[in-house]
Amino acid sequence: xxxxxxxxxxxxxxxxxxxxxxxxxxxxxxxxxxxxxxxxxxxxxxxxxxxxxxxxxxxxxxxxxxxxxxxxxxxxxxxxxxxxxxxxxxxxxxxxxxxxxxxxxxxxxxxxxxxxxxxxxxxxxxxxxxxxxxxxxxxxxxxxxxxxxxxxxxxxxxxxxxxxxxxxxxxxxxxxxxxxxxxxxxxxxxxxxxxxxxxxxxxxxxxxxxxxxxxxxxxxxxxxxxxxxxxxxxxxxxxxxxxxxxxxxxxxxxxxxxxxxxxxxxxxxxxxxxxxxxxxxxxxxxxxxxxxxxxxxxxxxxxxxxxxxxxxxxxxxxxxxxxxxxxxxxxxxxxx
Amino acid sequence: xxxxxxxxxxxxxxxxxxxxxxxxxxxxxxxxxxxxxxxxxxxxxxxxxxxxxxxxxxxxxxxxxxxxxxxxxxxxxxxxxxxxxxxxxxxxxxxxxxxxxxxxxxxxxxxxxxxxxxxxxxxxxxxxxxxxxxxxxxxxxxxxxxxxxxxxxxxxxxxxxxxxxxxxxxxxxxxxxxxxxxxxxxxxxxxxxxxxxxxxxxxxxxxxxxxxxxxxxxxxxxxxxxxxxxxxxxxxxxxxxxxxxxxxxxxxxxxxxxxxxxxxxxxxxxxxxxxxxxxxxxxxxxxxxxxxxxxxxxxxxxxxxxxxxxxxxxxxxxxxxxxxxxxxxxxxxxxx
Numbered sequence: 001x002x003x004x005x006x007x008x009x010x011x012x013x014x015x016x017x018x019x020x021x022x023x024x025x026x027x028x029x030x031x032x033x034x035x036x037x038x039x040x041x042x043x044x045x046x047x048x049x050x051x052x053x054x055x056x057x058x059x060x061x062x063x064x065x066x067x068x069x070x071x072x073x074x075x076x077x078x079x080x081x082x083x084x085x086x087x088x089x090x091x092x093x094x095x096x097x098x099x100x101x102x103x104x105x106x107x108x109x110x111x112x113x114x115x116x117x118x119x120x121x122x123x124x125x126x127x128x129x130x131x132x133x134x135x136x137x138x139x140x141x142x143x144x145x146x147x148x149x150x151x152x153x154x155x156x157x158x159x160x161x162x163x164x165x166x167x168x169x170x171x172x173x174x175x176x177x178x179x180x181x182x183x184x185x186x187x188x189x190x191x192x193x194x195x196x197x198x199x200x201x202x203x204x205x206x207x208x209x210x211x212x213x214x215x216x217x218x219x220x221x222x223x224x225x226x227x228x229x230x231x232x233x234x235x236x237x238x239x240x241x242x243x244x245x246x247x248x249x250x251x252x253x254x255x256x257x258x259x260x261x262x263x264x265x266x267x268x269x270x271x272x273x274x275x276x277x278x279x280x281x282x283x284x285x286x287x288x289x290x291x292x293x294x295x296x297x298x299x300x301x302x303x304x305x306x307x308x309x310x311x312x313x314x315x316x317x318x319x320x321x322x323x324x325x326x327x328x329x330x331x332x333x334x335x336x
Numbered sequence: 337x338x339x340x341x342x343x344x345x346x347x348x349x350x351x352x353x354x355x356x357x358x359x360x361x362x363x364x365x366x367x368x369x370x371x372x373x374x375x376x377x378x379x380x381x382x383x384x385x386x387x388x389x390x391x392x393x394x395x396x397x398x399x400x401x402x403x404x405x406x407x408x409x410x411x412x413x414x415x416x417x418x419x420x421x422x423x424x425x426x427x428x429x430x431x432x433x434x435x436x437x438x439x440x441x442x443x444x445x446x447x448x449x450x451x452x453x454x455x456x457x458x459x460x461x462x463x464x465x466x467x468x469x470x471x472x473x474x475x476x477x478x479x480x481x482x483x484x485x486x487x488x489x490x491x492x493x494x495x496x497x498x499x500x501x502x503x504x505x506x507x508x509x510x511x512x513x514x515x516x517x518x519x520x521x522x523x524x525x526x527x528x529x530x531x532x533x534x535x536x537x538x539x540x541x542x543x544x545x546x547x548x549x550x551x552x553x554x555x556x557x558x559x560x561x562x563x564x565x566x567x568x569x570x571x572x573x574x575x576x577x578x579x580x581x582x583x584x585x586x587x588x589x590x591x592x593x594x595x596x597x598x599x600x601x602x603x604x605x606x607x608x609x610x611x612x613x614x615x616x617x618x619x620x621x622x623x624x625x626x627x628x629x630x631x632x633x634x635x636x637x638x639x640x641x642x643x644x645x646x647x648x649x650x651x652x653x654x655x656x657x658x659x660x661x662x663x664x665x666x667x668x669x670x671x672x
Contacts, residue, residue, distance in 0.1 A: 030489065033575050035416040035559050036386035036480075038487045041377040049461055050372040051477060053430035055468045080371040094389035094475040125385055132391045134470015139430040141387060141477035144372075151374045153366070223371050239369050 015103050016095070016129050019110035026090055026123040037125035039089060045145040048086035052076045056135035061179075066105045067112025068203050069138070074116050076226065077142035079207035079278040083224040085152040085216030086144025088122035088209065094139045096132035120209055150216055152282070157221040157240035159311035161283035164292070164303050166208045168254040169229055173274020174267065175202030188263045194256035201254075205278035211303075214295035215282055222282035228273035230328050233281055234315045240283075244316035246307035248326060272318065273328050283309055351439050352431070352465050355446035362426055362459040373461035375425060381481040384422035388412045392471035397515075402441045403448025404539050405474070410452050412562065413478035415543035415614045419560040421488040421552030422480025424458035424545065430475045432468035456545055486552050488618070493557040493576035495647035497619035500628070500639050502544045504590040505565055509610020510603065511538030524599045530592035537590075541614035547639075550631035551618055558618035564609035566664050569617055570651045576619075580652035582643035584662060608654065609664050619645055 021032050028038045041047055054073050056062050074091065081088055093113075097106075117123050122142065175198035178184050185195060207224075215222050221240055225232045229251075237243045253261065253271065260267050284292045289305070296303045307316075318326040357368050364374045377383055390412065392398050396405050410427065417424055429449075433442075453459050458478065511534035514520050521531060543560075551558050557576055561568045565587075573579045589597065589607065596603050620628045625641070632639045643652075654662040 030491075033571070034420075034490050036384045036420045036422070036487070038382045038384050038420075040382050040484060046374045046376050047383065048372045048374050049428055049479070051428040051430050051462060051475075052464045053432055053466055053473075053475065055432055055466055055470070057469055058467055084370075084372045084374075086372070092385055092387040092477050094387050096389055096391055096470075096473050126387060128388045128475075130389055130391055131394055132470055132473065133393055134391070134432075134468055134473065137389075137432050137468065137470065137473050139387075139389065139464075139475035141428050143385070148376060151372070154370050155366075235369070 015106055019106050020124065020127065023110060023114045023117055023124040026125055029123065029125045032126060037092070039125070039143070042145050044148050046148050046151060048081060048084050048144040048146060048151055049141065050077055050080040051139065051141040052080070053137065053139040055137050062135070064203065066108040070109045070112035071116045071204055073138040073140050074113060074122070075205040075207045076278065077140045078120050078122060078209055079205060079224040079226070081142055081144040082207050082209040082212045083152065083215070083222045083280050084144070085150060085212050085222070086146045087212060088120055089143045089145050090123045090125040091140050091142040092125055093127035095127065095129040096134070096137040097129065098132055098134065098136060101136060146216060152215050152219050152222045154221055154223050154236045154239035157236060157242055157283040157309050158285070159242050159309050161220050161285050161309040162289050162305050163244050163246065163281065163307040163309065164284055164305050165225070165252065165279055165281045166211060166301050166303050167206070167279040168252045168257065169225070169277055169279060170257050170271025170274060171198050171201035171254050172276035173270045174198045174257055174260050175200070176274070176276065177270060188260045190256055190259060194259060197254060197256045202276060205276070207278055208280050208301055210299040211280065211296055211301045214292055214299060215280070218288040218292035218295065219282040219284055222280055225277040225279050225281055226275060228275045229277070229281065230273045230316070230318065236281065237316050241313060242309050243312045243314050244307055244309050246316055246318045248318050249321045250304065250306045252304040269328055351442055355442050356460065356463065359446060359450045359453055359460040362461055365459065365461045368462060373428070375461070375479070378481050380484050382484050382487060384417060384420050384480040384482060384487055385477065386413055386416040387475065387477040388416070389473065389475040391473050398471070400539065402444040406445045406448035407452045407540055409474040409476050410449060410458070411541040411543045412614065413476045414456050414458060414545055415541060415560040415562070417478055417480035418543050418545040418548045419488065419551070419558045419616050420480070421486060421548050422482045423548060424456055425479045425481050426459045426461040427476050427478040428461055429463035431463065431465040432470070432473040433465060434468055434470065434472065437472060482552060488551050488555050488558045490557055490559050490572045490575035493572060493578055493619040493645050494621070495578050495645050497556050497621050497645040498625050498641050499580050499582065499617065499643040499645065500620055500641050501561070501588065501615055501617045502547060502637050502639050503542070503615040504588045504593065505561070505613055505615065506593050506607025506610060507534050507537035507590050508612035509606045510534045510593055510596050511536070512610070512612065513606060524596045526592055526595060530595060533590060533592050538612060541612070543614055544616050544637055546635040547616065547632055547637045550628055550635060551616070554624040554628035554631065555618040555620055558616055561613040561615050561617055562611060564611045565613070565617065566609045566652070566654065572617065573652050577649060578645050579648045579650050580643055580645050582652055582654045584654050585657045586640065586642045588640040605664055
């Protein structure tokens with residue numbers, strides 16, 4: 001154990017300064033040499049604030065490439081900003097690092113982080129780094145802005161609204177099974193492209209920030225899907241005091257996921273409850289569906305209508321082609 | 337290893353909702369049931385953003401009371417806001433928890449956090465909690481506001497400015513030594529009150545938020561002292577491109593710290609470089625010294641003049657009563 005007063009800094013800290021300071025280009029980051037960052041919020045804006053922590057061996061594999069780990073840590077936060085209709089402003093980072101993490105890892109990590117900070121126009125504003133006897137632990141807090149009072153809540157869904165989601169569902173969870181369960185690859189008979197597709201979808205979320213404005217203008221409720229569609233949609237329904245009926249046949253599955261489910265029918269459970277999708281599920285009033293679709297298309301984001309909201313409470317119902325309700329082993333539920 | 341897609345939630349998560357949701361009274365926290373929080377920044381304000389992470393076994397002892405741990409995690413952030421002249425607006429929390437942490441610990445932790453959130457008018461706005469195979473890891477991001485462009489930087493010190501600090505220096509570092517080094521208590525001959533004073537100062541920072549406005553109005557530069565006065569003042573001097581001359585005899589030592597240094601002269605090194613003080617060191621132009629002192633007194637914060645800035649660069653010089661420069665074994669240096 002190494003309980004200490006925060007004392008003089010190690011060579012490690014110098015390395016962190018070397019690799020992270022170049023990312024802090026925002027004037028309010030003060031080159032990471034001050035105690036805090038400062039931002040001037042856009043006039044008439046609300047600030048949207050979100051935070052997520054990922055832990056080595058829990059949310060990513062210890063041997064995942066460091067640049068991918070950095071991107072994942074940032075993107076899970078960007079995904080929340082996207083779902084709320086907010087434009088990224090910047091982020092703060094805390095890193096708890098075990099001794100085994102050296103210069104090479106940090107350099108690659110900072111490279112990945114910097115690339116995504118540029119790509120998503122979300123600059124590093126500040127942070128803190130410490131030693132840990134545990135695994136690498138990365139906590140990011142991201143800030144976004146939007147016109148006052150316009151955050152897209154989970155609670156705005158109304159009976160009659162259409163349920164729409166971005167991208168495809170279940171790929172990340174299947175990518176994780178493929179990595180962990182011996183024999184899965186063989187059983188599923190996926191080709192190389194399909195295997196890579198699933199693996200990539202687990203390794204690296206593709207947050208839908210391109211669609212944030214369209215959500216803000218047209219969605220009645222939205223959230224990102226991080227803990228599985230079944231459980232997350234359940235949270236949206238609970239917050240809205242209404243529920244959803246989903247037609248399973250309309251769910252957007254990738255070619256790879258379709259092949260998996262054809263080979264192993266029970267994997268539909270993994271697809272719908274497995275998590276790590278980082279797609280967005282939202283509700284849109286019927287009359288706004290056409291403009292929402294047009295805005296999504298203009299933003300280059302594929303969206304699919306998967307069901308509708310009904311005047312009722314309780315968990316959403318997922319119906320198969322015969323109208324039978326699917327039951328899941330582990331529906332998740334709302335928590336903080 | 338437990339790499340997983342983020343799946344359905346455990347009993348643990350329900351407990352977290354039970355104990356933390358009551359703390360989320362700010363309307364923009366949405367009762368912790370949304371993906372993000374939203375705040376409307378005060379008109380004409382800048383937002384000040386800071387983040388710190390503390391790790392069990394590194395920044396606190398595993399058996400420290402959970403309410404004290406929670407308070408420490410929040411207060412180290414509040415201290416940064418104070419030093420920058422900002423008024424707290426709220427905070428986000430991420431918790432990485434090992435399995436051994438149960439309901440009793442979380443309840444006490446949340447109790448301490450809630451008490452400080454009230455005391456410092458800094459509400460919980462949101463957060464994230466995950467499992468870790470490592471130690472308890474707590475990351476907090478705190479937000480404050482101040483009039484546009486008025487953040488007190490590290491870089492504003494000018495030759496001729498007086499160097500002033502709040503409270504007393506070195507108590508926390510001595511409190512840690514007292515806890516860890518066998519024989520220290522006996523050698524120092526402290527009475528019970530003095531021992532408790534040092535122990536408390538290590539366990540629980542007393543951030544100087546009461547003085548934030550006085551700093552904003554009168555200080556040319558400021559920072560909180562977390563890594564030891566010598567190293568931290570060095571960072572302020574480096575950022576300002578000037579340096580400080582400190583008269584060691586003028587440094588504010590508690591009765592306990594005076595007794596320690598009298599018994600063991602070398603402990604002056606611990607006092608000045610040991611860290612965890614969470615006092616504020618600032619520079620004030622001569623003509624502003626009287627109003628700054630008056631404002632500090634009105635806020636109930638003791639301040640002491642300890643030296644002055646000189647037109648020079650390099651590390652600050654600490655002079656003893658004979659004008660000799662003190663040398664330290666481990667001066668610290670700037671990092672992120």
